[in-house]
Amino acid sequence: xxxxxxxxxxxxxxxxxxxxxxxxxxxxxxxxxKSYGNGxxxxxxxxxxxxxxxxxxxxIFLDINMPIMDGWQFxxxxxQLAIDQKLRVNIITSSIDLADVKxxxxxxxxxxxxxxxxxxxxxxxxxxxxxxxx
Amino acid sequence: MxxxxxxxxxxxxxxxxxxxxxxxNTRLEVEYASDYWIDYFNFDDRNVFGxxxxxxxxxxxxxxxxxxxxxxxxxxxxxxxxxxxxxxNKERWFEWTNLPWHDENENxxxxxxxxxxxxxxxxxxxxxxxxxxxxxxxxKIAKIGSWTYDLQKQELHWxxxxxxxxxxxxxxxxxxxxxxxxxxxxxxxxxxxxxLNKAINQGISWNKxxxxxxxxxxxxxxxxxxxxLYKNQKIVGVLxxxxxxxxxxxxxxxxxxxxRLLRTLxxxxxxxxxxKDVDSKKILVNRSEADFLGFDHPNDLIGKNDFDIYPRHIAxxxxxxxxxxxxxxRPILGKETICERKDGSITTFLTSKIxxxxxxxxxxxxxxxxxxxxxxxxxxxxxxxxxxxxxLQNKKLVNFAHIVSHNLRSHSANFSMLLDFLVNEKDPEQQxxxxxxxxxASDNLLETLNNLNDVVAINTxxxxxxxxxxxxxxIQKVIQNLQGVIITNRVQIVNEIPExxxxxxxxxxxxxxxxxxxxxAIKYKDPERDPLIRLxxxxxxxxxxxxxxxxxxxxxxxKYGDKLFGMYKTFHNNKDARGIGLYxxxxxxxxxxxxxxxxxxxxxxxxxxxxxxxxx
Numbered sequence: 001x002x003x004x005x006x007x008x009x010x011x012x013x014x015x016x017x018x019x020x021x022x023x024x025x026x027x028x029x030x031x032x033x034k035s036y037g038n039g040x041x042x043x044x045x046x047x048x049x050x051x052x053x054x055x056x057x058x059x060i061f062l063d064i065n066m067p068i069m070d071g072w073q074f075x076x077x078x079x080q081l082a083i084d085q086k087l088r089v090n091i092i093t094s095s096i097d098l099a100d101v102k103x104x105x106x107x108x109x110x111x112x113x114x115x116x117x118x119x120x121x122x123x124x125x126x127x128x129x130x131x132x133x134x
Numbered sequence: 135m136x137x138x139x140x141x142x143x144x145x146x147x148x149x150x151x152x153x154x155x156x157x158x159n160t161r162l163e164v165e166y167a168s169d170y171w172i173d174y175f176n177f178d179d180r181n182v183f184g185x186x187x188x189x190x191x192x193x194x195x196x197x198x199x200x201x202x203x204x205x206x207x208x209x210x211x212x213x214x215x216x217x218x219x220x221x222x223n224k225e226r227w228f229e230w231t232n233l234p235w236h237d238e239n240e241n242x243x244x245x246x247x248x249x250x251x252x253x254x255x256x257x258x259x260x261x262x263x264x265x266x267x268x269x270x271x272x273x274k275i276a277k278i279g280s281w282t283y284d285l286q287k288q289e290l291h292w293x294x295x296x297x298x299x300x301x302x303x304x305x306x307x308x309x310x311x312x313x314x315x316x317x318x319x320x321x322x323x324x325x326x327x328x329x330l331n332k333a334i335n336q337g338i339s340w341n342k343x344x345x346x347x348x349x350x351x352x353x354x355x356x357x358x359x360x361x362x363l364y365k366n367q368k369i370v371g372v373l374x375x376x377x378x379x380x381x382x383x384x385x386x387x388x389x390x391x392x393x394r395l396l397r398t399l400x401x402x403x404x405x406x407x408x409x410k411d412v413d414s415k416k417i418l419v420n421r422s423e424a425d426f427l428g429f430d431h432p433n434d435l436i437g438k439n440d441f442d443i444y445p446r447h448i449a450x451x452x453x454x455x456x457x458x459x460x461x462x463x464r465p466i467l468g469k470e471t472i473c474e475r476k477d478g479s480i481t482t483f484l485t486s487k488i489x490x491x492x493x494x495x496x497x498x499x500x501x502x503x504x505x506x507x508x509x510x511x512x513x514x515x516x517x518x519x520x521x522x523x524x525x526l527q528n529k530k531l532v533n534f535a536h537i538v539s540h541n542l543r544s545h546s547a548n549f550s551m552l553l554d555f556l557v558n559e560k561d562p563e564q565q566x567x568x569x570x571x572x573x574x575a576s577d578n579l580l581e582t583l584n585n586l587n588d589v590v591a592i593n594t595x596x597x598x599x600x601x602x603x604x605x606x607x608x609i610q611k612v613i614q615n616l617q618g619v620i621i622t623n624r625v626q627i628v629n630e631i632p633e634x635x636x637x638x639x640x641x642x643x644x645x646x647x648x649x650x651x652x653x654x655a656i657k658y659k660d661p662e663r664d665p666l667i668r669l670x671x672x673x674x675x676x677x678x679x680x681x682x683x684x685x686x687x688x689x690x691x692x693k694y695g696d697k698l699f700g701m702y703k704t705f706h707n708n709k710d711a712r713g714i715g716l717y718x719x720x721x722x723x724x725x726x727x728x729x730x731x732x733x734x735x736x737x738x739x740x741x742x743x744x745x746x747x748x749x750x
Contacts, residue, residue, distance in 0.1 A: 013544070013548070015548045015551075015552065015571050015574065015575055016547075016548065016551075018571065019548070019551040019552070019555070022555060065540070065544075067713065073693070094540055094543035094544035094546075094547050095536075095540050095543075096539070096543065097536055097539075097540070119547075120543070120544065120547030120548075120551070121547040121548070121550045121551035121554070122551070123554075
């Protein structure tokens with residue numbers, strides 16, 4: 001099984017967080033999986049890790065609709081951060097709104113990171129594909 | 135001796151003759167001459183006696199010379215006219231008469247030549263001739279003919295032109311009956327017959343515009359005039375003129391017809407039409423313009439300028455426009471102008487001003503055409519409002535559709551995922567865990583459906599009855615219901631709303647709105663201070679503005695402003711925040727055709743303003 005150092009899940013829905021973790025267990029081996037209830041909590045944690053020069057998550061699972069700071073606002077701040085590595089961000093959403101797809105396109109083409117757009121629910125095969133480190 | 139004496143006495147006798155007479159011998163030499171003759175030809179300085187007559191008259195014509203010779207030979211008298219140049223080099227005419235000069239034995243011994251000054255007569259003859267020619271030319275050009283009628287002889291004479299106008303030849307012999315029959319039956323013929331009768335019997339002249347029918351059957355307009363001729367105070371005939379004025383009359387009729395056509399056209403156009411001179415004074419105004427300006431007749435506006443009709447500021451800009459068109463010769467076409475009448479009423483026009491350019495290339499004024507588009511303007515505005523409302527509705531609908539789709543999809547994704555886990559899970563403890571989550575997901579879905587149902591209900595019941603509600607009564611009721619929360623959170627409520635404020639609302643919505651705002655103010659209180667809620671109203675342009683201010687956490691509007699009233703949007707780490715309250719509140723306000731705004735500062739508090747449109 002694939003070994004991944006650190007994974008971060010940003011979603012306010014505990015069921016989704018549970019689901020992602022469960023499927024992840026079947027696909028990769030990762031001892032460090034953290035989850036945050038909204039974008040603000042997640043971005044704060046990443047910023048802190050950056051200043052403390054700790055390891056950053058290799059893969060981020062990101063929900064769009066969240067309180068306080070939603071997925072887009074998170075991406076806006078995240079893509080501005082001075083990160084040397086190329087990280088992987090998997091947007092996990094139930095939205096099939098074309099406007100959301102367009103916004104993803106915008107971030108995808110304007111960022112050094114690998115950003116993907118995935119509709120819920122995530123199946124095991126899909127999870128295997130999107131957990132390859134960028 | 136006797137003979138010499140005789141000759142001398144003859145000479146003296148002839149010298150005194152009161153006529154210009156000269157006696158020539160057979161050699162045509164002057165034998166005797168009267169002083170008159172010498173004077174007449176200005177021969178004073180020269181000795182004429184013994185001189186040949188033709189040396190005296192150098193310019194004598196050959197025919198005269200022959201005539202004189204002829205007189206000597208044939209002993210016949212003759213007369214003729216000759217001219218000579220006098221001392222002033224002026225042409226002078228004389229008439230001569232020559233007679234053979236006999237002696238006692240009836241022998242021709244010469245001839246007697248008598249001359250008479252006819253310069254004046256010849257001149258007047260020439261003048262008459264010229265005038266006659268001129269008259270003929272004039273008559274041809276003006277197509278004026280003449281005629282005379284001799285009462286006694288019952289004879290009618292037509293001149294050349296009169297004949298030409300009638301279309302008859304020079305041999306045609308007209309009489310009065312024929313002449314009258316040339317006139318068109320009816321008005322023309324009756325008029326002339328009567329006029330002629332009156333001229334003959336009462337001595338009344340006439341001058342009438344009538345029609346004749348020529349021999350070619352062509353109807354032509356003529357000006358027929360006549361007046362009685364008197365002799366010894368008795369009417370002996372009638373003379374008159376006869377002028378072909380057909381072309382003029384036809385042109386006149388055409389012009390009049392065109393004028394009438396134009397007038398009818400501009401008077402009945404659904405446009406305001408006016409013509410102004412270079413000083414912007416109206417010189418023509420149509421019916422519509424007069425009606426618009428409240429004048430009984432278009433003529434009442436002639437000579438007036440815009441300053442006489444419109445308020446000063448309107449007149450000034452219009453005058454400026456006129457002058458620009460007149461000086462630049464460039465028209466203004468289809469310009470939207472706002473016109474204010476003296477009574478203050480406003481009309482929107484589509485105005486064109488076109489310069490009237492004279493023969494010399496400068497403007498003599500301008501033609502103005504205005505189309506009243508006020509109705510169109512109003513319709514356009516109504517349409518724009520409707521489009522705004524529709525697009526707003528459409529936006530809301532799309533938004534709602536997304537909310538529904540997103541929320542339902544999100545739940546169904548969870549179900550699908552959990553069921554997939556459950557099927558593949560062997561561990562009974564894990565199975566139990568997943569089942570609990572399924573129940574939770576089911577509850578969430580139910581709640582979402584309930585919320586969506588509420589929103590749909592609000593938006594479909596926009597025609598629910600609105601009743602007058604005393605605002606303060608409703609506030610009291612809400613405060614009463616929230617009594618527990620208010621006391622627990624030590625909330626202070628300051629109500630500055632006057633007692634007499636009454637709103638036309640759906641009471642249940644008003645209650646829900648107030649409940650939501652007050653609850654929110656408490657829910658998102660600043661933990662550092664006790665909540666203070668201030669309620670007040672302002673009356674503005676028929677709208678009642680209800681403001682609800684708190685000293686709570688406040689919201690970062692720069693970040694969340696566009697989402698504040700969205701569905702399932704929450705902005706604080708609050709367990710009770712469901713992201714549905716403000717969405718429903720906004721829908722309820724809009725269902726009553728009101729609106730809501732917010733201003734807020736993080737750490738200080740928020741103020742929501744709700745506008746109730748009382749005119750609706």
